[in-house]
Amino acid sequence: MKVEFLYTKDCHVWKQSMHLLERILKQHNIKTKIDLIEVKTQRDAIKHKFSGSLQINIDEKDADPFVVKIRKYSLACCRNYFFQGNVYEFPPSAMILDAIRR
8 A cells, every 4th residue: 555645844733643643554554655746846746736735645536535636736725624514634544544554
């Protein structure tokens, strides 16, 4: 399993989310390296199909299933996640687990 964690330095929740991701992987006995990628330029955003900070990719697919419709990428900070009728500042545990299972 390939796991990428993309963020911008201005994102105020990236460290908290990274700890959550590490905890989920450990709890589910998933031994894989997390590629930590700081998106610094618009060129980086396009290259990584970055939809805003922060972003978790599992096997090169965004953990957020609704992001597939996005075709414009940017250095946007403070991306919101919508999951099961709620809004989150970063992907909730259940969304990450769903992405791992897909």
